[in-house]
Amino acid sequence: MVTISERFDSLGFDGTPARLGIMGGTFDPIHIGHLACAEQVWQQLGLDGVLFVPTGRPPFKAHRNVSPGEDRLAMCALAIADNQHFDVSSIEIDRPGPTYTIDTLRALRAYYPPWVEFSFITGADALENILRWHEREELASLASFVGVTRPGTVLEPSFFEELRASGFSVELIEVTALALSSSYLRDRVAQDKTIRYLTRTAVIKYIIEQGLYHD
Numbered sequence: 579m580v581t582i583s584e585r586f587d588s589l590g591f592d593g594t595p596a597r598l599g600i601m602g603g604t605f606d607p608i609h610i611g612h613l614a615c616a617e618q619v620w621q622q623l624g625l626d627g628v629l630f631v632p633t634g635r636p637p638f639k640a641h642r643n644v645s646p647g648e649d650r651l652a653m654c655a656l657a658i659a660d661n662q663h664f665d666v667s668s669i670e671i672d673r674p675g676p677t678y679t680i681d682t683l684r685a686l687r688a689y690y691p692p693w694v695e696f697s698f699i700t701g702a703d704a705l706e707n708i709l710r711w712h713e714r715e716e717l718a719s720l721a722s723f724v725g726v727t728r729p730g731t732v733l734e735p736s737f738f739e740e741l742r743a744s745g746f747s748v749e750l751i752e753v754t755a756l757a758l759s760s761s762y763l764r765d766r767v768a769q770d771k772t773i774r775y776l777t778r779t780a781v782i783k784y785i786i787e788q789g790l791y792h793d
């Protein structure tokens with residue numbers, strides 16, 4: 579039975595220390611920027627794998643209709659299927675109520691042996707709000723945090739000092755600049771503009787079949 583993810587459920591259970599990347603995001607839809615970023619962080623940090631965790635009900639996104647979790651999960655699964663060191667987890671989609679990262683990290687910590695470490699990967703701009711996230715003291719104790727930046731992104735050093743002073747282990751990783759965002763893809767689909775080569779072909783097929791992003 580799958581508990582967290584099909585590919586990584588046995589990680590660390592043979593006693594070997596391991597480091598799992600947790601790629602948190604709304605992924606509405608997933609695109610090549612997310613995939614390239616996860617791949618580059620995986621290699622740079624020598625991670626054992628990267629688990630994509632699409633958010634269930636993002637607490638800060640009440641202002642817009644986020645696509646159903648089942649669709650965002652299905653698109654992630656299609657996008658990562660051919661990469662053996664990537665997998666996707668439905669733990670946030672399956673959990674009722676607003677999605678808080680703390681609950682996800684607690685579930686992962688309860689499942690994996692203590693010698694499996696977690697690195698939570700997300701956009702550096704999303705990380706800028708981390709001090710406002712739910713139960714931040716425990717959050718800081720459960721994972722290290724990786725903010726991905728594009729070349730040229732400037733973040734105030736004082737921000738990192740504040741994060742570290744609050745107990746967070748944070749590092750920034752610069753990844754290839756791809757001026758892409760999920761909202762850009764959604765807008766293009768809504769305007770009947772091609773998104774070919776901006777995400778995986780199977781994801782595009784899914785978007786068309788399910789009629790996503792057309793109001």
Ligand code: NAP
Pocket residue numbers: 601602603604605611612615631633636637638677678679680699700701702703704710711712726758759760761
């Ligand atoms: P967001 O605000 O939609 O994203 C901010 C920026 O970061 C966007 O440019 C976005 O690009 C990019 N981004 C998001 N996820 C990324 C990833 N994994 N890798 C690279 N770039 C990424 O962020 P979000 O998706 O809502 O939240 C990101 C993660 O933080 C989620 O796991 C969420 O659950 C968590 N979070 C937790 C709390 C909490 O616990 N209180 C609060 C907020 C967020 P795209 O639009 O192209 O993705």
